[in-house]
Amino acid sequence: xxxxxxxxxxxxxxxxxxxxxxxxxxxxxxxxxxxxxxxxxxxxxxxxxxxxxxxxxxxxxxxxxxxxxxxxxxxxxxxxxxxxxxxxxxxxxxxxxxxxxxxxxxxxxxxxxxxxxxxxxxxxxxxxxxxxxxxxxxxxxxxxxxxxxxxxxxxxxxxxxxxxxxx
Amino acid sequence: xxxxxxxxxxxxxxxxxxxxxxxxxxxxxxxxxxxxxxxxxxxxxxxxxxxxxxxxxxxxxxxxxxxxxxxxxxxxxxxxxxxxxxxxxxxxxxxxxxxxxxxxxxxxxxxxxxxxxxxxxxxxxxxxxxxxxxxxxxxxxxxxxxxxxxxxxxxxxxxxxxxxxxxxxxxxx
Numbered sequence: 001x002x003x004x005x006x007x008x009x010x011x012x013x014x015x016x017x018x019x020x021x022x023x024x025x026x027x028x029x030x031x032x033x034x035x036x037x038x039x040x041x042x043x044x045x046x047x048x049x050x051x052x053x054x055x056x057x058x059x060x061x062x063x064x065x066x067x068x069x070x071x072x073x074x075x076x077x078x079x080x081x082x083x084x085x086x087x088x089x090x091x092x093x094x095x096x097x098x099x100x101x102x103x104x105x106x107x108x109x110x111x112x113x114x115x116x117x118x119x120x121x122x123x124x125x126x127x128x129x130x131x132x133x134x135x136x137x138x139x140x141x142x143x144x145x146x147x148x149x150x151x152x153x154x155x156x157x158x159x160x161x162x163x164x165x166x167x
Numbered sequence: 168x169x170x171x172x173x174x175x176x177x178x179x180x181x182x183x184x185x186x187x188x189x190x191x192x193x194x195x196x197x198x199x200x201x202x203x204x205x206x207x208x209x210x211x212x213x214x215x216x217x218x219x220x221x222x223x224x225x226x227x228x229x230x231x232x233x234x235x236x237x238x239x240x241x242x243x244x245x246x247x248x249x250x251x252x253x254x255x256x257x258x259x260x261x262x263x264x265x266x267x268x269x270x271x272x273x274x275x276x277x278x279x280x281x282x283x284x285x286x287x288x289x290x291x292x293x294x295x296x297x298x299x300x301x302x303x304x305x306x307x308x309x310x311x312x313x314x315x316x317x318x319x320x321x322x323x324x325x326x327x328x329x330x331x332x333x334x335x336x337x338x339x340x
Contacts, residue, residue, distance in 0.1 A: 001170065001228065001236040006243075024333045064171060067178075068240065071247035078254035081264070083329035086337040089261065089295050090323035094337075096305050096312045097320040103311030106296075115288045117337075122263045123279055131264070132271055139276045146268050153259045160189040160211075160256065162204055 005061050008051070009068030012044035016073060019043055030128045036080060040073030085125070088118050170227050170237065177219050177226075177241065181248045185215040189256075206302075208256040212249045219245055261298070263291070 020039035029035035045066060052062040082090070091113055096104045123140070126132040131146035142150070157163075188211040193200055199207050223241035228234035258265050263286070270285055271277055277285075296312070299305045304319040305312045314320060327337060 001233055001240060003236060006236070006240060021333065028334065060171065064240070067175075068244060071244045075247035075250040075254075078251050081258070081262075082254075083326045083333065084335055085263075086326070086330065086335075087261070088263070088291050089299065090326055091337065092292070092295055092299060092312075093304060093314070093319050093323045094327065097314045097317075097323075099311075101313075103308065103313045105311045107310070109292065109296075109312070110288070113288065113292065115283065118288055118291050119263065119283060122267055123282065126264055126267060131268060135276070137278075139278050140271050140282065141276050142268065142271050146271070150265075150268055150272055153255065153265065156186070156255065157259050159186045160208075161193040161200075162189075162260075163200065 001064070002061070005064045006068065008048070008057065008061065009065035010072065012047050012065060013040065013069040013072040013076075015047060016040040016043040016069075017076065031130065032080070032084065032125065033077070033129050036077045040076055041070055044069040044073060085122060088113065091117065173226050174223070174237070174241065174244075177223050178244055178248065181215060181219060181245060182252065184218065185211050185249075185252050188215055204260045205257055208253055208260070212252050216245050216249050261295075 016039045020036065023029065023035065023039065048057065048062050048066050048069065051057045052059065057065065092109060095109060095112060098104075099108070126146070127134050127140070129145070130143050131149060132140045133143045134140055189207060192207055192211055220238070220241060223245075224234065224238055227237035227241065266286055267282055270282055274281070296305070296307075299319075300307065302316075302319075304314070304316045306315050307313075330337060
C-alpha cells in the first residue's frame with residue numbers, strides 16, 4: 001500500500017465527478033442512472049486502465065485504485081437522488097428551520113409543499129430511468145429494471161428483519 | 168497481495184454483517200420495529216464499520232506506516248459501503264420512488280392520477296411530520312412546528328447546496 005494508490009483512486013473518481021458536473025450543467029441526461037454509471041464508474045475505469053496499459057501503474061496498484069474509486073463513485077450514485085429530488089423530510093426541515101423562533105404553522109407547510117413540489121419528477125424519472133413503463137393509455141407498469149430493484153430491496157428488508165415500509 | 172485479499176474479504180463481509188446486526192437488534196429490542204427504521208439501520212451500519220475497522224487494523228500491513236495507510240484505505244472504502252447500505256435501506260424505508268414502485272407492483276397497472284391519490288400530499292406530510300417528531304428534529308407547539316435539532320437542518324442544507332451545484336431547484340417545480 002502506498003499513498004500513490006490513495007491519490008490515484010481519489011483522483012480518478014474526482015475526474016469522473018467533474019465530468020458529471022460539466023454534463024449536468026450543460027444538459028441533464030434523461031437516464032440519470034446510466035449517465036452516472038458512465039461518469040463515476042466507467043470513466044475512472046478507463047483512466048486507470050490506460051494508466052496500467054501505459055505502464056504507469058502496476059496491476060496491484062491499478063486494482064486497489066479501482067476498488068477505491070468504484071467505492072467512492074457508488075456511494076455518490078446512491079446518495080445523488082437526495083440532492084436531485086429533495087426528499088419531503090428535508091423540505092420540511094428546511095422550511096421549519098427558516099421559520100426560526102416564531103415556528104412554522106402546519107398550514108404554511110401545506111401551502112408551500114404542493115403536490116408537485118413533494119412528488120417532484122419522481123414519476124417521470126421512474127419512466128425515464130426505465131424502472132417503469134407507460135402504455136398508450138397513460139397507465140404505469142413495472143419494467144424489468146423496476147422488478148429487479150424491488151426484488152432486491154424486498155430481499156434486503158426481509159433479511160434485515162423489517163416489515164413493509166410506511167412510505 | 169495477501170493484504171489485498173484480506174481487504175477484499177473484509178469489504179465482502181460488510182453487508183452480511185450489517186444485515187445480521189440489524190436482525191439481531193430487532194430481535195433483542197422488538198419495540199424498535201414500530202419506530203422509524205432509520206435509527207436501527209444507522210446503528211447496525213456503524214457498529215459493523217467499527218468491528219471491521221478493528222479487524223483491518225490488526226490484519227493489514229506490516230510496518231506502522233503501512234498499517235496507517237491500509238487503515239485510511241479501509242476507512243474510506245468501508246464508509247462508502249456504510250453510505251451505500253444506509254442509502255439503500257433508507258430508500259426502502261421512506262423513498263418516494265420506491266414507494267411508487269411498490270404501489271405499481273401491487274396494482275399491476277395504475278394511472279398517474281391513481282398513484283398520486285394513493286400516495287398524495289396529505290399522506291406524505293403526515294408520515295414525515297410524525298417521523299421527524301419521533302426523532303426529535305421538530306416539535307409541535309400549538310399549530311406550529313419548531314426546529315429542535317440544528318444538525319438535521321445542516322444535513323438538509325448540504326443536499327440543497329449539492330443540488331444547486333448540479334442545477335436543481337427544490338422549491339420551484
